[in-house]
Amino acid sequence: MNLRYMIWKELWQRPTSMLTSFLAVALGVTALVAIQNLTVFSEQKIAGEMESLGANVLVLPPAVTLQDYYAADMHGHTMPEEYVTQLALARMPGVENLAPKLCVEATVDSIPVTLTGILPRSEFQAKAAWQGLGGLVNPIGTDRGCCSTVARVDTSNDPNSLATERTIQDLGEREIILGVDLANQLGSHPGDSLTLWDEEFTVLSVLPPTGTIDDGRMFAHLHAVQELSQAGPVINVIEIMACCEDAAGSLIPNLTAELPQTRIVTIAQVVQTQVAVNGLMSRLSWVFFAILLMVGGAGIASVMYANVTERRKEIGTLMAIGASRRFVTRLFLGKACILGVAGGVGGFVVGTVVAIALGPYLLGIQVRPIPMLLAVGIATATFVSLAASLLPARRAAGLDPCLVFNDA
Amino acid sequence: MYELHSVTQNYQRRGQIVTALNDSNLRIADNEFIAVVGPSGSGKTTLLSVLGGMLAPTSGRVVLDGQSIYDLCVDERTSLRSKKIGFVFQSFNLIPWLTASENVQIPLMVNRWDAGSQRHRAEELLDRVGLGNRRDHRPGELSQGQQQRVALARTLANDPQVILADEPTGNLDADTRTQVMQYLQEFHNDGRTIVMVTHDAQTAAFAQRTLRMVDGVVREEPSAQAA
Numbered sequence: 001m002n003l004r005y006m007i008w009k010e011l012w013q014r015p016t017s018m019l020t021s022f023l024a025v026a027l028g029v030t031a032l033v034a035i036q037n038l039t040v041f042s043e044q045k046i047a048g049e050m051e052s053l054g055a056n057v058l059v060l061p062p063a064v065t066l067q068d069y070y071a072a073d074m075h076g077h078t079m080p081e082e083y084v085t086q087l088a089l090a091r092m093p094g095v096e097n098l099a100p101k102l103c104v105e106a107t108v109d110s111i112p113v114t115l116t117g118i119l120p121r122s123e124f125q126a127k128a129a130w131q132g133l134g135g136l137v138n139p140i141g142t143d144r145g146c147c148s149t150v151a152r153v154d155t156s157n158d159p160n161s162l163a164t165e166r167t168i169q170d171l172g173e174r175e176i177i178l179g180v181d182l183a184n185q186l187g188s189h190p191g192d193s194l195t196l197w198d199e200e201f202t203v204l205s206v207l208p209p210t211g212t213i214d215d216g217r218m219f220a221h222l223h224a225v226q227e228l229s230q231a232g233p234v235i236n237v238i239e240i241m242a243c244c245e246d247a248a249g250s251l252i253p254n255l256t257a258e259l260p261q262t263r264i265v266t267i268a269q270v271v272q273t274q275v276a277v278n279g280l281m282s283r284l285s286w287v288f289f290a291i292l293l294m295v296g297g298a299g300i301a302s303v304m305y306a307n308v309t310e311r312r313k314e315i316g317t318l319m320a321i322g323a324s325r326r327f328v329t330r331l332f333l334g335k336a337c338i339l340g341v342a343g344g345v346g347g348f349v350v351g352t353v354v355a356i357a358l359g360p361y362l363l364g365i366q367v368r369p370i371p372m373l374l375a376v377g378i379a380t381a382t383f384v385s386l387a388a389s390l391l392p393a394r395r396a397a398g399l400d401p402c403l404v405f406n407d408a
Numbered sequence: 409m410y411e412l413h414s415v416t417q418n419y420q421r422r423g424q425i426v427t428a429l430n431d432s433n434l435r436i437a438d439n440e441f442i443a444v445v446g447p448s449g450s451g452k453t454t455l456l457s458v459l460g461g462m463l464a465p466t467s468g469r470v471v472l473d474g475q476s477i478y479d480l481c482v483d484e485r486t487s488l489r490s491k492k493i494g495f496v497f498q499s500f501n502l503i504p505w506l507t508a509s510e511n512v513q514i515p516l517m518v519n520r521w522d523a524g525s526q527r528h529r530a531e532e533l534l535d536r537v538g539l540g541n542r543r544d545h546r547p548g549e550l551s552q553g554q555q556q557r558v559a560l561a562r563t564l565a566n567d568p569q570v571i572l573a574d575e576p577t578g579n580l581d582a583d584t585r586t587q588v589m590q591y592l593q594e595f596h597n598d599g600r601t602i603v604m605v606t607h608d609a610q611t612a613a614f615a616q617r618t619l620r621m622v623d624g625v626v627r628e629e630p631s632a633q634a635a
Contacts, residue, residue, distance in 0.1 A: 401462045
C-alpha cells in the first residue's frame with residue numbers, strides 16, 4: 001500500500017464528493033474548450049469564405065458607389081489603367097491579388113453580351129520587369145506572409161483560376177473565356193471561334209459555375225477590350241483580394257493615401273464585425289473560463305474542507321500512528337491533483353464533443369479536437385484544484401492528533 | 409523507560425485556566441503494565457497524549473529512553489511515535505474504507521516498507537490475533553471485538569516498545585473484553601511497556617501497577633482498589 005493507493009481508494013469511497021469536485025473543475029474547462037473550438041473553426045470558416053468571395057476591396061472611380069457596382073458594374077465611369085501599376089509597385093501589406101476590369105457592352109451573333117476586360121498577371125510581371133522591380137512584385141502578396149490563410153496564387157495557366165482567384169496568369173489578345181451560362185446560351189465550347197467587333201476570338205475556356213454574375217459574362221484581355229471598344233487605357237474597377245485582418249485595419253487608409261483620386265470601398269463592416277465577433281467570443285471564453293474555474297475552485301475548497309472535517313478522526317489516527325504533516329498534506333493535494341487532471345481531461349472531452357455536436361447546427365462549421373486546449377485545460381484545472389485545496393490540506397496537516405482519544 | 413518530571417498541563421477554556429496535569433512526576437520502567445484509573449476529567453487522556461508525544465506540556469519534561477521528547481521538533485516526535493509507540497483506542501479508529509489487512513499496513517506504509525513486506529507482515533499479525541481469514545474484510549463487516557483485534561494487530565505492526573491504550577475494552581462485551589486483555593497481556597509478555605487508561609476494575613486488574621488520577625495529580629494505588 002502507498003500514498004497513491006490511499007488517495008485513489010478514498011476518492012472512490014466518496015463518489016458524491018468526488019463527482020461534485022470533478023464537475024466543479026470540468027465545467028470551466030468544458031466552457032473554454034467548447035467556445036474556443038467554435039471560435040477557432042468559425043474564424044477558419046470565415047477566412048475561407050472571404051477567400052472564396054474573391055475581391056473584398058474595390059477601387060472605383062470616385063462617382064461610383066458599392067451598390068452601383070454590385071447592382072451592375074456597367075456604371076460607365078472609368079479611371080486610368082496606370083493606377084494598377086501604381087498599386088502593384090506600392091507593395092502594400094495585405095494585398096494578395098489585383099484584378100483590374102473594364103466592362104463594355106458587345107454583341108455576339110446578335111446576342112448582347114457583357115464583355116469584361118481583364119489583365120493577366122503576366123502583364124504585371126512585364127511592367128515590373130520593365131521598371132527593374134520584377135523581384136518585388138512577383139507575385140503580389142505571396143512574399144509578405146501577412147495573411148493567416150496563405151493566398152493561393154496559381155502560377156499555372158489554368159483559365160479556371162479566374163473563377164476562384166479573380167485573375168489569370170496568361171491571356172492572349174484574341175482569346176476569350178466564357179461564363180458557363182453564356183457559353184450555354186451561345187452554344188460555344190473551348191476551341192470554338194467567336195466574332196466580336198469583326199475580330200475573330202478563340203474560346204480558351206468555359207468557367208465552372210460560380211453562382212455570380214460572372215456566369216453570364218465573357219472575359220477578354222483588357223487591352224483588347226480597350227482597343228476594340230475604343231475606350232482608351234482606362235478601367236472601371238480594380239478588385240483587390242486582401243487579407244481580412246488588413247482589410248479591417250490599415251489597408252484601406254493606405255490605399256486611400258496611394259490613390260486619393262479614387263473611391264476605395266470594402267466590405268470592411270462585414271470583415272470588422274466578423275473579426276470583432278470572433279475576438280469577442282474568444283475573449284468571452286477566457287472570461288467564462290476564469291469565472292467558472294473560480295466557482296469550481298470555491299466548490300473544491302468547500303468539498304475539501306468538508307472532507308477534512310469528516311475525516312478528522314481518521315487524520316488524527318494516521319498522525320498518531322506515525323503519519324507526518326507532510327504525508328497528510330500530500331494526501332489531500334494528491335487528491336486535488338487527480339481531480340484537477342481528471343477535470344481537465346473530462347472538460348476537454350465534453351467541451352470538444354459539445355463543439356463537434358453544436359458546430360454544424362449553430363455556425364455551420366466542422367469542429368476537430370484542438371490538442372493545445374487539452375494541455376491548457378489540464379494545467380489550469382490542476383492549478384486551480386491545487387490552489388483551492390492548499391488551505392484545507394494545511395488545516396488537515398495542522399490537526400491535533402490528540403483528537404483521536406475518546407474524550408478529546 | 410518513561411519519566412515525567414514536574415509535568416503540568418494547563419488548558420484555557422472560556423477564559424479560565426483548567427489544569428489537567430498538576431506538577432506530576434512519574435517513572436515507568438521498561439516492560440511495566442500500568443493501568444491509569446480515575447474519574448472523567450481527571451487528566452487520564454491528557455497523560456496519554458503527553459506520553460505519546462502529541463501534546464507538549466505547559467511545563468516539565470517527558471523523557472523516553474533518555475531523550476526529552478518535547479525537545480524534539482514535531483516531525484521528529486512523529487517519527488519517534490511511528491517507531492517506538494503504539495496506540496490502542498476505545499473506538500478502534502480503523503479507517504472504514506480500508507480492509508483489515510490495509511489498516512494493519514498503515515504504520516508500515518508511513519515507515520516506507522515495500523508493498524510485499526507490508527502484506528506479509530499484516531498477514532502475520534492478523535493470524536496472530538486470529539483474523540487471518542478476515543484480512544480482506546472492511547471494519548464495517550467485522551464485529552466490535554474483531555475490529556479491536558485488527559486495531560491490536562495494527563498497534564503491533566512496527567513492533568513498538570510502548571503501547572498506550574485508551575479504554576481498550578470500553579466498547580466491548582465481557583467475553584471480548586477478556587479476549588482483548590489476554591492479547592494485551594501477551595504483548596506485555598513479549599517485553600513491551602503498556603500504559604492503559606480504563607474505568608473498569610476488571611480490566612485494570614490485568615495490570616501490574618495502578619495509578620489513580622485525581623485533579624491532575626498521579627497517585628500510586630494498589631491494583632485491587634482500582635476504579
